Amino acid sequence: MSCCGANPGYDELDEVSRLVSSKLAAFLKTLRDNGFAVGLHEGRDAAALMTAGYAAKPGLLRSAFKHLFSARKSDWEKFDGLFDAFWLGKRVRSRSVTMGSTKAANSPSLKSLRDTKSEPSGSEAATDQVPSTGEAPEDRAGEGRMEGASRAENLSEIDFRKMVDPEQIAEAHAVAAQLARTMRTRLTRRDLARRRGYRLDLRRTIHRNISHGGVPISLVKRQRKPKPLRLVVLLDASGSMSMYTGVFLRFIHGVLDEFREAEAFLFHTRLAYVSDAMKEKDSARALDRLSIMAQGAGGGTKIGESLQTFNRWHAARVIHSRTCVMIVSDGYETGDAALLGREMAALARRCRRVVWLNPMLAWPGYAPDAAGIKAALPHVDLYAPANTLHSLTALEPYLAKL
Amino acid sequence: MKTREEIAQALAASGYIADAELATAISLMQLLKRPLLLEGEAGVGKTEVAKALAAAHATELIRLQCYEGLDQSAALYEWNYQRQLLSIQAHRGEDADAIEDQIFSEKYLLERPLLAAIRRDRPPVLLIDEIDRADDEFEAFLLELLSDFQVSIPELGTIRATTIPHVVLTSNGTRELSDALRRRCLYHYVDYPDVDREARIIMARISGAGASLSLQIARLVGGIRKEELRKVPGVAETLDWAAALVGLGVNDLHEAPDVVHETLMCLLKTHEDKSRVTREVTERLLGKVA
Numbered sequence: 260m261s262c263c264g265a266n267p268g269y270d271e272l273d274e275v276s277r278l279v280s281s282k283l284a285a286f287l288k289t290l291r292d293n294g295f296a297v298g299l300h301e302g303r304d305a306a307a308l309m310t311a312g313y314a315a316k317p318g319l320l321r322s323a324f325k326h327l328f329s330a331r332k333s334d335w336e337k338f339d340g341l342f343d344a345f346w347l348g349k350r351v352r353s354r355s356v357t358m359g360s361t362k363a364a365n366s367p368s369l370k371s372l373r374d375t376k377s378e379p380s381g382s383e384a385a386t387d388q389v390p391s392t393g394e395a396p397e398d399r400a401g402e403g404r405m406e407g408a409s410r411a412e413n414l415s416e417i418d419f420r421k422m423v424d425p426e427q428i429a430e431a432h433a434v435a436a437q438l439a440r441t442m443r444t445r446l447t448r449r450d451l452a453r454r455r456g457y458r459l460d461l462r463r464t465i466h467r468n469i470s471h472g473g474v475p476i477s478l479v480k481r482q483r484k485p486k487p488l489r490l491v492v493l494l495d496a497s498g499s500m501s502m503y504t505g506v507f508l509r510f511i512h513g514v515l516d517e518f519r520e521a522e523a524f525l526f527h528t529r530l531a532y533v534s535d536a537m538k539e540k541d542s543a544r545a546l547d548r549l550s551i552m553a554q555g556a557g558g559g560t561k562i563g564e565s566l567q568t569f570n571r572w573h574a575a576r577v578i579h580s581r582t583c584v585m586i587v588s589d590g591y592e593t594g595d596a597a598l599l600g601r602e603m604a605a606l607a608r609r610c611r612r613v614v615w616l617n618p619m620l621a622w623p624g625y626a627p628d629a630a631g632i633k634a635a636l637p638h639v640d641l642y643a644p645a646n647t648l649h650s651l652t653a654l655e656p657y658l659a660k661l
Numbered sequence: 662m663k664t665r666e667e668i669a670q671a672l673a674a675s676g677y678i679a680d681a682e683l684a685t686a687i688s689l690m691q692l693l694k695r696p697l698l699l700e701g702e703a704g705v706g707k708t709e710v711a712k713a714l715a716a717a718h719a720t721e722l723i724r725l726q727c728y729e730g731l732d733q734s735a736a737l738y739e740w741n742y743q744r745q746l747l748s749i750q751a752h753r754g755e756d757a758d759a760i761e762d763q764i765f766s767e768k769y770l771l772e773r774p775l776l777a778a779i780r781r782d783r784p785p786v787l788l789i790d791e792i793d794r795a796d797d798e799f800e801a802f803l804l805e806l807l808s809d810f811q812v813s814i815p816e817l818g819t820i821r822a823t824t825i826p827h828v829v830l831t832s833n834g835t836r837e838l839s840d841a842l843r844r845r846c847l848y849h850y851v852d853y854p855d856v857d858r859e860a861r862i863i864m865a866r867i868s869g870a871g872a873s874l875s876l877q878i879a880r881l882v883g884g885i886r887k888e889e890l891r892k893v894p895g896v897a898e899t900l901d902w903a904a905a906l907v908g909l910g911v912n913d914l915h916e917a918p919d920v921v922h923e924t925l926m927c928l929l930k931t932h933e934d935k936s937r938v939t940r941e942v943t944e945r946l947l948g949k950v951a
Contacts, residue, residue, distance in 0.1 A: 296840055304693050311692055319665075322685040327693075330843035332700060332834075335850040462734075465742040472753075473746040576837055605891075 280306060286345050290328055293341060297328050317347060431506075434651050435513030458482075489520035491577050491610075493569065495588030497527040497560035503618045503646055507587050508549075510651065512537055522577045526565035532573065562592050562631055563599035570605050583612040587645070589619045592631025600634030607638035616654075620644035664688070668717070677706070677713030678854075678861045686849045687714065696807055696828035698843065701851030704895015706862075707831040710851070711788035714827060721785040723826070725774040727795035733802065738814060739771045765816040775803075779810055779822035787826040793836040804842050856883045859899060866900050869907045877914045877950050878903050881921075884946040885928060888938065894928040902927035918947055 283305055290297050304327055308314075313323045321342045329335040463479035471477075492511050496504050511523045515537055522534045536548035578584070584606060592599055607613050615635065619625050621644040636642060645651050665684040672679045672687075679687075690697050699707040715722035725736055745764040752760050772780070778787040792800065806812065810822035830846060832838060854862060859879035863870050870878075882899045894902075905924045911917045922943045929935045 296844055298844065301844075304695075307693065308689070319685065322682050323689055325682070326686045326689050326697075326847040326849055329848040329850075330840065330846075331848070332850050335848060462739075462742060465746060466740070469742070469745060469749065472749060575834055579836070 279309065283309070289341065289345055293337070295328055295334055296330055301327060320346075431509035431513040433513070435510060435517040437652060437655065487519040487581075489522070489577075489579065489582045490514055490518050491522045491524070491582055491584045493524045493526060493530075493565075493584065493586045493588075495527070495560060495562070495586075496525045497588075497591070499560070499589050499591050500587075500618070503587075506647060522573075524569065524573070526560075526562070526569075528559055528561050528564075530565040530568040530573075559593040560588070560591055560631075561594035562588060562590070562635075563594045563596070563602055566599065566602035566606060570602055570609070574606070574609055578610045580611065582610045583614060584610045585614045585616065587616045587618075589617055590615075590629050590632030590635060592629065592634075596630035596634045599631050600638075603635045603638040607640075612640045613638060614641045614643070615639045616643055616645040616651075618644070618646035621646045621650060671717035672713045673865065675713045675716030676865050677709055678858055678865055679710075679713075680854075680858060683710065683849060683851075686847055689847055690827060693847070694825055696830055696846045698830045698832065698838075698846035698848050699851050700832050700834060700848070702853070702893065702895065703833055704897045705851045705853055706896045707851050708788065708790055709896075711786055711790075711829040711831075714829065715786040718784075718786065718827070720783050720827075721781065722788060723774050723778045723785050724788045724790060726790045727792050727799070729794060729796060731795045731799055735773060736775050736799070737773050737806075737812060738776045739773065740765070740816075741769045741771050745769050767817075770814075770817070775806060776812060776820070778826040778828075779812065779824070780820070781824060781826070784824040785826050787828045789828065789830045791833060792830045792842075793832040793834060793838060797839070800839055800842055804839075804845060807845055853886060853893075854896060856880050859883070859896065862896060863900065863903045867903045867907055870903050871912070874906070874912060874914070875903070878906065880950045881914065881946055882928065884949055885925075885938070888942070890929070890934045890937070892930050892934060894930075898928045898930075914947060914950060918944060921947065 283302070287297050287302050287305070305324060308323050308327065309320070314320050321339060324342060325335065325338045329338055458481050460479045460481045464475055464477075465473070467477055467479055468475050492507075492514060494504070494507050494511060511533075514521045515523060515534060522532075523537060525531045525533050533549060603613070615632075617632070620642075643654055645654060665681065665688050668687050669679050669681070669684040672684070686697055689695070699710060701707055711724075712722055748764050748769070749760060752763070774787070778785055789803070792803070795803075807828060810825055811819055813819045830842075853859075856876070856879045859882065860872070860875040863875040863878055864872065867875075878899065882894060882902070886893050902924060905927050906914075906920070909917075909920055909924070911920055914921050922940055925938060925943065926935070929938055
């Protein structure tokens, strides 16, 4: 993957240049390990920058490389540290592999871990991976680890591997597909040219009738183009929900597959973005990544704080005007119920519909009087029971109306 | 414009106070001929960068405002169908080929921003504003244009760029941009300016704002940004507020705390924020402003 060594133009370079270019190639490798998407083109440009005099001062080179190699805000923020560590030898963590980075997934440490998956050790194998990657200080989309959670995050006891049963997966996908069909698609401002529309498209009509010498014989009309609804699922993976987590994970898997636009998050004492991990084609690897992110599942719930993280870091990106947010939780909040109320209000303002599915509601004699659910209910458009896939299909008519 | 200092000076002359990093980004843009992607919160002055860049280069600013449903005919080119029809009617009975050649000539082509940007004699600044509001399909199309700088029009043939424009893209992050587009571009994250730079921005933009008043305003706005607000005021809001204060004849914030509190509506744009910043909060913030 050397970006500089293979180019024949470099043959004439003296030893110093060779040294520099090999060092540059090593730096690119470091960046790739840290989740930066840098390719040959960037390598060439970097070399061009160095010859153009940008290497005169470290500060200048850092600033120049920062613009060249960063592609998003998270890259932008961690670049300075990486640069200083590599070029100036300052003591910074040498390698913080970003979770979910496709490049990182190819790194030897994970490869060897993947090999252990066939062993019958079950969920332990999954949690064993935690030290190698789970301590990456910057999680994927900026969901910082919530330090000082009041209740201990007990390590994953939920066996996400149960998800691989093909029959259950097929069933979950069928339910999700059905939902995707019935949840009404949204109208947009974008018009499509149609023969049978509701409005005449003058420009296109004239264009089409040029062959008739301008006499408008065939008319072009426009119609609004339907756009798919986006579904964002927030799944409570805390201890009180452990019975249902497996079912809903399968459902989420189906949702991500069947909806054209969908995102998924897990939360317990903190929030984790799981869409990328669950979209992984290799299902075994998807489960490995999920297990890493879900560490702490089965412990307490901080719905309010998780929602706050969601509203602050993810909402602007994943929510648009045609988004339905589906929260699956029993509403047993161990954090501040007032905070949950505030964040639910903020969320409700932002998206089109909020659905709260509560598995407990299906239990006879259950009344929603936990403080958390009481604070949240005023901001929810649909509050319904759901504990199995079948109960989800029963909700279809209600969801379709949203 | 070669060195970073020259770039910063040229931008400052056109009213944009750039930090060193942005000056580096612009010098890289010229060196590598790559587009510059600016990301940041609303109101931090992303669009202003492009305007100032155009002024600094003494060249034209061509702006393409993106929106959902933006398509080729609004962004690239379109035929002037009405004129074509008139021409057909006027030349009725003449040779069909001649008419066809005529109506599909430059004269009947309506230039839209992207085509206009690659056909100028002098490289213009092409501002593609809020690219995150356009559809994925448009983004893919844009990517092709930005790498080849040529457009093929079926009736006319391929049009190659006469000059490569300086391309600036801005995004608010309402949608995740594709990795391909991000990789094509240099990236710069525009943050809220620090107190010193904001004061200089106020002085450059608002005539009548003195150094001490500008510094006071910048400090107070900096304090307000640290409060828990739903909509954090951007530079544009700061400038509005500074203009309001100057217009009301305020020279020192401490002398007119009432005016300060009453004009905060320039900065606070939601009811929630307005009720959060009470008179006491204003006084506390004013106390911190030396």
